[in-house]
Amino acid sequence: MTHKRTHTHTPEPNPTTQAPTHAYLQIGEVAERTGVTQRTLRFYEEKGLLKPPTRLDGGFRLYSEDDVLRVEQIKRLQGLLGFTLADIKDMVEAEEVKSQIKATYRKDAEISERRDKLRKAKEVTVGQVAVIDQKLAALHDMKSHLEEKLDQYDTWLQHLEEQSRAQAR
Amino acid sequence: MTHKRTHTHTPEPNPTTQAPTHAYLQIGEVAERTGVTQRTLRFYEEKGLLKPPTRLDGGFRLYSEDDVLRVEQIKRLQGLLGFTLADIKDMVEAEEVKSQIKATYRKDAEISERRDKLRKAKEVTVGQVAVIDQKLAALHDMKSHLEEKLDQYDTWLQHLEEQSRAQAR
DNA sequence: GCCAACCTTGACGTGCACGTAAACGACAGG
DNA sequence: CCTGTCGTTTACGTGCACGTCAAGGTTGGC
Structure with missing residues (x-):
């Protein structure tokens, strides 16, 4: 067995x-x-x-x-x-940087050092958000484009139905 | 020259x-x-x-x-x-009905056929919008996650500044 | 200690979406 | 008609993201 x-x-x-x-x-x-x-x-x-x-x-x-x-x-x-794996590597490395910052963050450290690390972490995160925002903008753009097309299809379908009704008579 | x-x-x-x-x-x-x-x-x-x-x-x-x-x-x-090019090929083929809609005399038999094709083309576009919505949702999810962290960083920075001011005295 | 299940490191193969080079033909200003 | 620019086909090469063996070592229930 x-x-x-x-x-x-x-x-x-x-x-x-x-x-x-x-x-x-x-x-x-x-x-x-x-x-x-x-x-x-x-x-x-x-x-x-x-x-x-x-x-x-x-x-x-x-x-x-x-x-x-x-x-x-x-x-x-x-x-x-x-994203490509190369892009993703950058992102997970950014994550890694942040966890590193977390790990080396000491309550007893100099205030200025802690502030610098926090600012660095914030900066990295802001960069990540920026990447996402770019994608969001592009996707919204494309969506409105497609919805325009949907309207076009609807009006064409309207036309066809009118013709259909006209011919049925 | x-x-x-x-x-x-x-x-x-x-x-x-x-x-x-x-x-x-x-x-x-x-x-x-x-x-x-x-x-x-x-x-x-x-x-x-x-x-x-x-x-x-x-x-x-x-x-x-x-x-x-x-x-x-x-x-x-x-x-x-x-999407892969193979996927996209199917999509643009379904969309090819657009050029067909312009020309061609409207014979009774062809009207229903064209209507079906139009509906199919519309369906394809609807599918694309659905994909976009999925990605938008995922992206918004990620973004809010990151922004939560940003808020966290900001409050920590606030704390640090308060401490710094307290120490300055 | 045996053995099946699980893992290891190469190394080569694959599908996709093109890149790149070669050898040759077409177009139009002068 | 010449020449520079633009285009054509054919064919092999490339980068990415893995897939697929092959040959062997490791682990743990029995």
Whole structure:
């Protein structure tokens, strides 16, 4: 009989914090949950879209839930918005910059340093919003264009129905 | 000295109808105006996205203003909505009914057929609008997410400034 | 300790959407 | 008629985003 390996890799005991949703995932599970192939996950890593995950002693990749979220983010950016992986890399790097800022943000640091980091994070985010705004504008433009066309179709259909009625008599 | 050829090909005298915006365009002009390469225009023709344009006796392609519009439409469908050229081909074929609607005598039998085609063309456009709405929703979602963060950054910056003022005293 | 399931790193292949080069013909100002 | 510019076809090349083996190593239930 075939038997599944129910690998639940918990690198740390993890006593109280966080329910053991799945602890750490290996590549097959991540692939299944995100709907991309293992190849794609390795490819994204190679291209710098995913940070190199921790490894098991034997070399198996161990992903976090955050990685799953990131993959889903990548998929959204790619599939819905049509960005190239190069574009997306910039965006996830911006995300990375922000989390870096978060990580190095110290309550006890100099106020001016904290302010600078916050401003930097804000700047990055503003850039992201700008990219989105561009897409939004283009899409709105196209939509109004299409709706104009729909009106045209409707008037033509009107015409045809009139002709149809005229001929029925 | 180099001299430009100011080719203005007007196949018909075209007396009263339409201002002579540019008459008929050859491939270089279309390429320049649409922002795609000549190769791309020939490629689209080969793939059935553009109907074979009329030719000059020597074989030069002569495009119409409608062709320019179509190329721009193709670019939007591809770049903004992320459709493949195969998808787009189906769409523009359904839209081909437009040229049919203009000509043709209205025989009774053809009226219902044309109405069906028009409805199909309208459906295609409606589908495109639906895709746009999806993307708009996704983008708005992302944007509000980012703006939430921006607000967060701003309030933190506010806090810092207050502390800074308190310390100045 | 066995073995099936799972993973690893190459390396080559594929579909799409063109890019690029070569060799040649067509158009029009002078 | 000459010449510079523009266009034609044919054919091979390219970048992206993976797909698809191949050959081997790792893990864990039994």
